[in-house]
Every structure is written in structure tokens, then in C-alpha cells.
Amino acid sequence: MTTRSSSREIVRTQDVRKTYVMGSETVHALRGISLTIDAGEYISIMGPSGSGKSTFFNMVGGLDKPTAGEVYIDEVDIAQLDTYELAWLRCRKIGYIFQTFNLIPVMTALENVTLPMVFAGTDPDEARDKGAGLLGLVGLGNRLNHKPAQMSGGQQQRVAIARSLANDPAIILADEPTGNLDLKTGREVIELLKSLKVDRGVTIITATHDMKMLDASDRVVWVTDGQISRIQSRADMNITVGSIDGKEIA
Amino acid sequence: MPASAQHRIFDDGTARHHVVLPWARTLSMCVANVYQRLGRSALTFVCIAVVVAFFASSMGYQRIVTRLAQTADIHVQAVLERADVISRDAQGAASRHDQQIWLLVLSAGLCLVGITNTILMSVTERFREIGTLKCLGALDSFVVRLFLIENAFIGALASFLGALAGVLLALLQAGAALEFALLDLSVCFNAFAYSMPRAIALGTVLTILASLYPTYVASRMRPVDAMRVDI
Numbered sequence: 001m002t003t004r005s006s007s008r009e010i011v012r013t014q015d016v017r018k019t020y021v022m023g024s025e026t027v028h029a030l031r032g033i034s035l036t037i038d039a040g041e042y043i044s045i046m047g048p049s050g051s052g053k054s055t056f057f058n059m060v061g062g063l064d065k066p067t068a069g070e071v072y073i074d075e076v077d078i079a080q081l082d083t084y085e086l087a088w089l090r091c092r093k094i095g096y097i098f099q100t101f102n103l104i105p106v107m108t109a110l111e112n113v114t115l116p117m118v119f120a121g122t123d124p125d126e127a128r129d130k131g132a133g134l135l136g137l138v139g140l141g142n143r144l145n146h147k148p149a150q151m152s153g154g155q156q157q158r159v160a161i162a163r164s165l166a167n168d169p170a171i172i173l174a175d176e177p178t179g180n181l182d183l184k185t186g187r188e189v190i191e192l193l194k195s196l197k198v199d200r201g202v203t204i205i206t207a208t209h210d211m212k213m214l215d216a217s218d219r220v221v222w223v224t225d226g227q228i229s230r231i232q233s234r235a236d237m238n239i240t241v242g243s244i245d246g247k248e249i250a
Numbered sequence: 251m252p253a254s255a256q257h258r259i260f261d262d263g264t265a266r267h268h269v270v271l272p273w274a275r276t277l278s279m280c281v282a283n284v285y286q287r288l289g290r291s292a293l294t295f296v297c298i299a300v301v302v303a304f305f306a307s308s309m310g311y312q313r314i315v316t317r318l319a320q321t322a323d324i325h326v327q328a329v330l331e332r333a334d335v336i337s338r339d340a341q342g343a344a345s346r347h348d349q350q351i352w353l354l355v356l357s358a359g360l361c362l363v364g365i366t367n368t369i370l371m372s373v374t375e376r377f378r379e380i381g382t383l384k385c386l387g388a389l390d391s392f393v394v395r396l397f398l399i400e401n402a403f404i405g406a407l408a409s410f411l412g413a414l415a416g417v418l419l420a421l422l423q424a425g426a427a428l429e430f431a432l433l434d435l436s437v438c439f440n441a442f443a444y445s446m447p448r449a450i451a452l453g454t455v456l457t458i459l460a461s462l463y464p465t466y467v468a469s470r471m472r473p474v475d476a477m478r479v480d481i
Contacts, residue, residue: 063385063474083389088267090473091387102382106286119387121270163386 009075010170010203011037011060016069018055018226029055031226032069039170042197042204044213047223054175056223057207061096061173062089074170091119095164095202099176101156103148109135109159110144116166127166134162138192154185161192165202172196174206178213190216269387271395280400284407290375291404294368298405298453299412301361305354306416306449307423310441312350314424317440318432326432333427358456365460369401373464377475384473397465398458405457406450413449417442 018030029052037043037060047053058064059071062078070077073089081089090096095116103112110131117127135141138158148156157177164172174193178186194216196202206213214220220232284291315335318326373380380393420441425433 058474063472084269085267087269087384087387087389090385091269092267096382096385098382100378102378102385104379104382106282115383116386118275119269119271119392121268 008039009036010039010041010073011035011205012072012075013056013060014070014072016056016059016066016071018052018059018064019067028226030059030066033223033226033228035221035228035231037203037205039203040197040201042194042216042218043206044217044220045205045207045223046209046213046220048209051223052226053207053223057173057175057205060205061094061171062086087119091116092167093170095166095169095172097157097160097164097172097174097177099179101148101153101160101180103156103159103163105148108145108147109140109151109162112148112159113163113166116163120167122167131162131166134165135159137165138162152185153181154188157181157185157189158192161189161196165196165200168200169202171203171205174204174208176208176210177206178208178210183212186210186212269389269392271388271392276392276395276399279396280403283396283400284403287372290372291368294365294372294401294404294457295408297361297364297368298408298457299415301357301456302409302412302449302453303416303419304357305452306413306445307419308350308354309448310417310420310445311423313441313444314420314433314437317437318428329428329432335427358452361456362460365457366463369461369464370467373397373468376468377471378478380468380471381473381475381478384471390469393469393471394465397468398461401461401465402454402458405454405461409450409453409457410446412453413446416449417445420445 013033013035015032015034016030017028017032020027020029031052033052033056045053045057055064059066062071062073062081065079070079072078073093078086078089103109104115107115110128113131113134114122114124114127117130118124122130132141132144135144138161140155140158140162143151143155143159146155148159151159157180161177164174172193177193178189181189190210190212193204193206197204206217218234222229222231288295315330319330321327383393421433421438
């Protein structure tokens with residue numbers, strides 16, 4: 001089903017290393033990760049906490065810079081970008097979804113969704129229409145003027161998903177998007193992400209340890225101790241998913 | 251390969267890769283923040299108001315006395331004489347003046363430290379919000395602009411209330427020390443017109459100065475901090 005041979009690469013990391021110096025100790029968070037992600041792929045990065053999963057995820061999203069090695073987004077080495085280009089990249093081309101939702105508390109759902117469009121210089125009327133449309137897409141068409149505090153966790157995460165789509169990004173970066181949600185709501189969010197990939201061709205990269213996520217992923221990258229321990233593609237996952245789902249229901 | 255040209259990230263036809271934050275939007279965001287977080291910024295608010303009130307009351311009191319001393323009315327002169335509020339010799343006046351200045355500088359300094367601290371607290375409280383803004387494409391300068399204007403708003407609002415209270419206090423003080431009957435409309439008006447703008451300006455400038463460091467801290471916050479779950 002996935003036509004990987006014909007797709008174009010969107011993110012490529014080349015022997016990415018990250019070391020932190022903590023006092024006299026040097027911590028190697030990443031020990032050389034090389035990975036290529038194609039446009040339109042749904043990738044899950046899995047790994048226990050402390051594995052370097054989050055560090056790698058942040059590098060891919062242009063939020064952190066590697067100590068050594070390169071991260072290319074669309075063939076451009078992001079270390080070469082200046083502050084303005086980096087901000088532009090975050091604003092227009094990458095949509096972020098956080099574990100803790102991170103909506104701006106004083107803004108309504110609609111204002112939260114239109115904020116990235118403000119930064120992108122979109123006309124206010126156009127932004128409002130588009131924002132309302134996106135909230136409709138995530139099933140919150142009747143909650144436009146609710147504040148985050150007036151919404152449930154699942155609703156807040158759906159607002160965050162709508163916000164991540166504001167400027168039609170090429171990549172959506174989701175950090176434990178289901179981490180703070182219950183099983184059912186988590187499933188809904190995963191379904192939503194999957195449909196974005198299918199309907200809009202968005203590349204979705206998630207960092208997670210939620211096994212439900214496996215089902216939606218094209219590839220799962222397991223990170224252990226700062227290195228990729230294995231990469232599973234969708235074809236070899238079916239058995240794994242079945243048994244995990246079995247456990248979950250039992 | 252050209253089939254998937256829909257995702258050419260850096261050659262998407264937009265000439266300049268820039269992000270913007272229009273001034274109208276900046277202001278509306280600041281107003282919303284001040285209005286909806288009034289409870290949270292109460293400490294900053296009270297701190298500024300008290301210092302400005304102190305400043306306004308001592309300035310207002312001075313102004314009232316000076317104004318009264320200028321009148322030729324014998325009764326007024328007698329009252330002033332009796333209350334001993336005017337130094338007859340230049341040396342006494344100078345030392346009184348120095349004392350005033352010293353007190354004001356001291357209180358302004360204390361206020362500066364206090365406000366800086368409370369604003370710093372509110373900044374660290376909002377670290378995730380700032381990180382999120384940056385993930386959405388905000389530049390350091392957007393954060394600087396938002397925080398400075400927001401604090402200037404709080405400063406101006408608190409200063410206005412503080413100055414109002416301060417001048418009223420000055421009138422009460424003058425009335426108690428001298429005679430309430432002397433405080434006619436023109437004296438009162440003069441005290442307000444003279445002290446209020448100065449006190450408000452001082453309070454606002456003080457708040458902006460106090461918010462410089464916290465704003466710097468906020469603007470340096472890295473977007474990756476938005477990802478952190480702890481703290």
C-alpha cells in the first residue's frame with residue numbers, strides 16, 4: 001500500500017550525536033542516528049524514557065541542534081538556517097502537538113488555532129474562516145469560543161491538532177500526543193492523525209510509548225541507549241500489534 | 251519525483267521566509283493577558299500602586315504647601331507658621347529636600363527589586379506558554395514586545411490607581427496638618443494636576459525598567475522547553 005519507492009524524502013538525519021556535559025560527567029544522549037523519513041509517512045519513534053527518544057525527536061523537529069551530524073529537512077541542513085528562517089520553518093512547515101496540549105490559556109479555541117496564521121501573516125478574516133473549518137474537522141465546530149479550561153483533555157488535544165494544521169504544514173510532530181489521554185480518547189486522536197496522513201498527505205512523526213500508536217504507523221523506529229535498535233515497517237508489525245491489542249483487551 | 255512537488259518546503263513560492271506579529275494583534279493579546287490574569291499579577295499590581303501612592307502623596311503634599319505658601323493671605327501664612335511646615339532658612343529647606351529625595355530613591359529601588367521578582371515569577375510560570383509561542387513561529391522579539399507592553403499596561407494601570415490614592419492621602423495629610431478649609435478647589439486641582447502625571451510616568455517607567463530582565467529571560471527561553479512535562 002505504501003509506495004515508498006516513489007515518495008520523496010522529507011527528513012534525513014546523518015549520524016546525529018548529542019552529548020551533554022553535566023559537571024564532570026559527559027552524557028551521550030544520542031550516539032549516531034541516521035534515519036530517512038519520506039514525505040507522507042507516519043513514523044513512530046518508540047523507546048523507554050532516557051533512551052534519547054525525545055532528544056532525537058526534538059532534533060528532527062528543528063527544536064534542538066545536534067553536537068555532531070546533520071539534520072536535513074527537505075534537503076536543507078537546519079543548522080545553516082538563521083533565526084528568522086527557523087521561526088518561519090516552525091510556523092509554516094512544521095505543526096507541533098504536545099503531550100500537555102499547550103494551548104494558550106487566555107485564548108479561545110478559535111484564537112489558539114488562528115495564532116500560527118497570525119504569525120504567518122494570514123488575513124484575519126481568512127484565518128477565522130480557516131480556523132473554524134479546522135475546528136470543525138476535529139469535531140469541535142460548536143466549541144469555537146470555549147477557553148481551554150472549559151474543555152476536556154481530549155477536546156484540548158483536538159484543538160491542538162487543529163492548531164498544528166493551521167498553516168498546512170508538511171510535517172506534524174507529535175510528542176506523546178496520547179500521553180495524557182484515556183484509552184478511548186487516545187484512540188480517537190490516533191485515528192485523527194491517521195486520517196490527516198491519508199487525506200492530506202502530511203508526514204506524521206510521533207514520539208511515543210503508546211502501543212496503540214503502532215497500528216497507525218507505517219514504520220516504528222525503536223531507540224535504545226541513544227541508537228536505533230530496530231526499525232519495523234508496517235508489514236512485519238501485524239503479529240506484534242495483534243498480541244498487544246489482545247493483552248490490552250484482556 | 252516531481253509528482254510530490256506539493257511538499258517542497260523551502261521553494262514554496264513565498265519570496266521572503268518571515269514571520270510577523272501585527273501591532274493590533276500584539277495589543278489585543280496584551281490586553282487579554284492583563285485582563286484575564288489580573289488575579290495572578292495582583293502582587294506586582296499592589297507593589298507598584300503602593301510605591302506610586304507614596305511618591306504621589308509626598309509630592310502632592312509638597313505641592314500643596316508650596317502653593318499655599320505663595321498666597322499672600324495672612325490667615326494662611328499664620329496656619330503654615332503654626333504647623334511649622336515651611337523652613338525659614340535655606341539650609342533647613344535643602345536638608346528636608348534631600349531627605350525627601352533619599353526616601354524616594356530608596357523606595358523606588360526597593361520597588362524595582364520587588365517588581366522584578368514578581369514579574370520573574372510570572373515569567374517562569376508561563377515558560378511553557380512562551381515555548382509554545384516559539385514552536386508556533388514566534389521570534390524572540392515577539393516575546394519581548396508582548397511582555398514589555400503587557401507589563402507597561404499593568405504599570406500604567408497600577409500607577410494610575412496608586413497616584414489617585416496618593417494625592418487623596420496628601421490632601422488628607424495637608425488637611426490634618428493645616429486646615430481643611432484652606433484646601434479649596436484650585437489647591438486640590440493643582441495638587442492632582444501636578445502630581446498625578448508625574449507619579450504615573452514614574453510608576454510606568456519603573457515597571458518597564460523592572461520588567462527588562464524578566465523579559466530578557468523569557469525571550470531567551472528555548473522552544474524545546476515547551477515539550478518538557480515536568481516543572
